[in-house]
Amino acid sequence: MPKTLVNPRSSSLRASLALGAVVLSFGCASRGASAPGAQSEERQSDAEYDVARDFFGKHQYRAALDHARKAVELNEENARAAYLTAVIYLAFCSENDRSPDCKLGEAEVFARKAVKSDDRFRDAKNLLGNVLILEKKYPAAIEVLEPLTKDPGYIESHLAWGNLGWAQMEAGQVDAAIASLKNAVTQPRFCVGHYRLGRAYEKKNDLPQAETSYSNALAVESADCQGLQDAWDARGRVRLRLGRGAEAKADFEKCRELSPKTPTGALCAKALASLGGGT
Template sequence: MVRWFLFFLSVAALSSCASTAGDSKSRAELHMTIGNSHFEKGNYPYALQELLKAEKLDPQNPLIQNNLGLIYYMRERYDLAEKHIRRAIQLEPKFSDAKNNLARILIDVKKYDESERLLQQALDDLTYAGGDRAWFNMGYLKFSQEQWGPAKNAFEQSLKLIRDSCLTNNYYGRTLFELKDYKAAALNLDKAVGFCQKQLFDEPHYYSALAWYRAGDPAKSKARFKEIISLYPDGKFREKARAMLQLLEKGVK
């Protein structure tokens, strides 16, 4: 699941004028650029190798610390991820991207209060261009705490900024499902299906099927379960979909 949240973390990039600070800094920036390229392609071991070289050359660079933290996050080393991104914020206290990234990590380790404070700081920064990510993370924070109303509001704010997000539409639909607004949940999860299918992310398909069943449309529910089996042979929800389809075909409620 972790890799899907890559889209709501932010790899820091260098400005084109940063290479004038000296040879070691220039070499560090080159390694960081190569590392970022590997990161975006999902080549995390190679990305880590390059970022560690960059850190050795320029240990006080907050962008390098931020990106190291993200690599460790994607490798599910949350302790090291938290350490490096905290260091990035210490080096650059107004680094809103790093605050947003750290907030996301803290949700996973259930440090909810600090996560919310960091997200609010990022959202209060009117110069921050990642508002859609910060609102998504706020929604995910509230979703993780089963605070469905605040989660719904936060996801709606994110969708105002980016309408075609796979994850935001998925979690917005799931939140509506938890609020028992099953028809609206089904419709929004169907939107998520369209955005997520090319990424082979089957979660919205599964919850769409459940939502259509709860909304009183077993035919659409069956169709969605069948799609999961045919479209996602290695999907997380394939076996659950098969079991649910068998129950529906037996007429079990």
């Protein structure tokens, strides 16, 4: 079954949120028409893909990457293997964006391979948009994502809207971002979308709406969503500016409790110290 992945406690928020808006839908490997002599390599590619998928599910990313890349080498048309390879590179970035295994350029290469191999692979287009945002190629990301939001065949359209809004916000198109992100959160459990909408409202200095959106993100009954450390920090920051110091302090405490060792956790600890609640 497809699922979304959020790793909110990672030190690399941007990559973590990118994974939070990617569908990890690794079904059977794609099989295009081929000459009989190529069948052996196709089957080998499918087998390598299955092994890679298994390692990925166990969070053994280096082993997964080796097998996923091998699957693509054996069959350049194996779109799901290319997609998985790109996702693995993002997973490395999610864990540590300074890791030598965090290679956004490679993630883009394989995401493009997946789209080229199967133009109907909508999740791959969404993934490509994610990677382009992380590479700060915002106009290119918007170009990929905008048509995807209008594609009636994409059942995960809230993810495309969320990523389009993210790209627009990073490009300075805040009003357009808010419009896109409102579409994203028509899926009410999309906490990453609520969080980004809060960011957009905060950029506009609309603090009441920002506080509401951050609260919506944290209200989703999911351990991943309620563990979205940056949302706790952001809501605390906004509540402090709204003059609601006691509530802000509670948010910063929850943020620090999630992990005091991340950059966000350190910010929350600093905020608590300034409020007289640090140790």
